[in-house]
Amino acid sequence: MSWELVAGLETHIELSTKTKIFCNCTTEFGGDPNTHCCPVCIGLPGTLPKLNENVVNYAVKAGLATNCKIRKISKMDRKNYVYPDLPKAYQISQFDKPLCEGGYITLDSGKRINITRIHIEEDAGKLMHERGDTYIDYNRGGVPLIEIVSEPDIRSIDEAIEYIEKLRLIMKYIGVSDVKMQEGSLRCDVNISIRKDGEEKLGTRAEIKNMNSLAFIAKAMDYEINRQIEILENDGEIVQETRRYNSNLNITESMRGKEDADDYRYFREPDLVTISITDEQIDKFKNELPELPDAKLQRFISQYGLPYDDAVLLIKYKKISEYYEEACKNVENCKMVSNFILGQIFRRLSTEIDKEECCITISPKYLNELVMLTEKKKLALNLARNTLEQMLDTGKSVYDLISESDMEGIDDNELRNLCEKAVQENEKAVDEYLKGKEKAIGSIIGYIMKQTKGKADAALATEIVKEIIKALR
């Protein structure tokens, strides 16, 4: 029997405003426990929240970038539950009037994953368990979050991952979050149910809470899908419940059933006033939105003549894509720029953070100079490659490293003469080549490069040498 997955995601993203949502404490990640706190964010008696306007602005931008409608009048609500990481015993969130509603993300297949709503709320602190004791760090308490709730439109693990990656990239592009999953600034709850292929009715769902790695999300979904299939195929029943992913055992396990579900007793937060957003503000934010990743991808393909795979890799990192465009100024062969970046340069950016931060030791102008010289045949490609390595090592420009004379390249006649000389002086290699050992030609080219101190165009030299040997036969 064939089963279909039905999944919806709740994605929590920490906003990168300088200060917390209801006080002036820093939102910076880390810090000694309870050093990024004040009476307001640890909920001391008598304190009152004051809504950070930037949080609203960031959330509106996030909504606009995901095709949402913005609610012009909204409010904050209290979500009441007791847990030590929540010092007021309620989270200030939005219940029935979220800031943004009815958006979508388009997957590469063209399929839309609809977004039900985006609302703003405060993050909780963190419990730390050490030597049998539990400690509380409230540094994260009051850091602003947006919660993006999708419709149950997701039908595969791949779609889920692509959806999250797209969301992540959009948030990065519009600058509302640094979306560092390892620091927990993007966390997902996944709602999963399955049904027989062709069935209309939705199955009973389980919710897997609070995952902060794409790999875990994929594994947890995979486990959960199989668990549900096994139950249904054995005529069992799925229990509506909240589960957690245990990464050590690679399983999902039950946290609490529906009957233990909290009654959050939502009501309007009386300490805060109505949030109103004008059409002018919405228009302003709309105009301020930068080019979004999907649009940039299409443009890179059409404007620079890049293959899809190159373009995808370049736009994946906003700063890299900007570097690329700088390096492409006045260049004819933009694929060459892409080759340099995705090849030699990426090899040196070993971590995701290096790529995110675009930790390239030379300026895009230097790369541009190198490509321009190569393009105009002043530098042979192999010399350009070697030079790039030196540039990356030293941070120097091509003009610092290569003399004017070296950049002149080699006249075609001169190269032909050199090639003839090389064939004569490398009899052994010629013999081997003639016996069918293609690689033997390498030592002949090596000889030419040595003679020209690398100035020769290796591809052209190979062609000429082959021609000469052919004539010899």
Next chain:
Amino acid sequence: MEKYLGKIKHINDLLQSKQISCTELTNKYLDSIETVNSKLNAYVTVTDNIALETAKKVDEKIARGEKLMPLEGIPMTLKDNISTTDVETTCCSKILKGYMPVYDATVWKILKKQNAVLLGKTNMDEFAMGSSCETSYFGGSLNPHNHGYVAGGSSGGVASAVGSNLAVYGLGSDTGGSVRQPASFCGLVGLKPTYGSVSRFGLIAYASSFDQIGPITTSVEDSAIIYDAISSYDPKDATSLGNKGIVSENKLTTSIKGMKIGIAKEYFDGIRDDVRESIEKSIEVYEALGAEIVYFNLPQIKYAVPVYYILACAEASSNLGRYDGIRYGYKTPKYNDLNEMICKTRSEGFGKEVQRRIMLGTYVLSSGYYDAYYKKAQKLRGSIVKAFKEAFDICDIILTPTVPTTAFELNFTSKDPIETYLTDICTVPVNIAGLPAVSVPCGFDSKGLPIGMQLIGNRFEDAKLLNFAYQYEKQTKKSTYKEVEIGVRL
């Protein structure tokens, strides 16, 4: 007394003219507190060091010949739910015993800047939930006029202290009448300003959309001076709007001739006869001053008490969730796990009345009951707001009794909570609508217990309201205000 209706200007003159030093004055108050507080139970914390340090600063200023600010050097008190740095602030609850705030409430910050002399923190019903001060963990405060009666509540300690001359004035908080009712019981002036005119930052919340800080004084003039000092926009309180112009300097002189006083008969249902007669006499005083009386109906008033108790308890159930024994205050000594620790801490730390209101509030917000109670009460709140708005289209001020009776006998309230809730009928509508109101003494019953009249103003017309009250006070002070022979008498 002839020259001064209030005490603040009088003391300011005494200090400025060096007839008494601030230190002498402060010591007089501290000595009186030491002598009589054990009986009255008005103060729960006495801050003699802070008081004397401030007094010294004021004396130095006087010695330098500098002019004093209006509230500078005036000995006063704060209700124990107003946060004061390094001074225990308990809301008179076991659950906050030992809690030392690390910051000052905005009102205290303002008064501190004026060198107000803080004598101590005063008693209250636990978390301001009560009408007699008797739900206090420290026991109730006594009525200055008769020690067999309560001072009222929840700001009973402030009223007991001010009425017994143990402070010149005090700041209380008024959620459903907690400033006006004890003022009425103790023969004092109690002002609840417009919601939003005085910052709530640092006031430990009972019901956030109702709470408002206000003064209890021996005169309208003093209330006006304090109102001017404490009503201002506070960026730390999102619901704060500040005042619409100051009151005391020039606005207390306006004639009320031709102004309209609204009387709604619903406010007089179930009022004790002697209270009613006293109020009727007050109306005559106003008529003599040239005010016109207009009658109108306010049928929505009958919903006010249930609406208030549903909404205030709902907010309280959320506001009081933070007292769990983890970070500050009382923590149960014995427990096996987190859940048990929180349950036992709250069961042992909160008194009966607070537990009753938390449960009531939790119930009305829980799914399945939300629509029937909370949502319905919110709708009714809207209709009460609207009714008042319409009333102020036809009148300038609404005049009512403050409480249907005079002060309760000691231990009266513990017998029937619902009966006690119903005595809030005249005061809660004002909090529901966020209006300013003041209770002014207007007579005494046969036992010599004070009767209070309530004047209600339109939103942000606190100045007009205080002027109305002041015109009455000017006419009647001699017969309506009686200073008890205890404490500091100037």
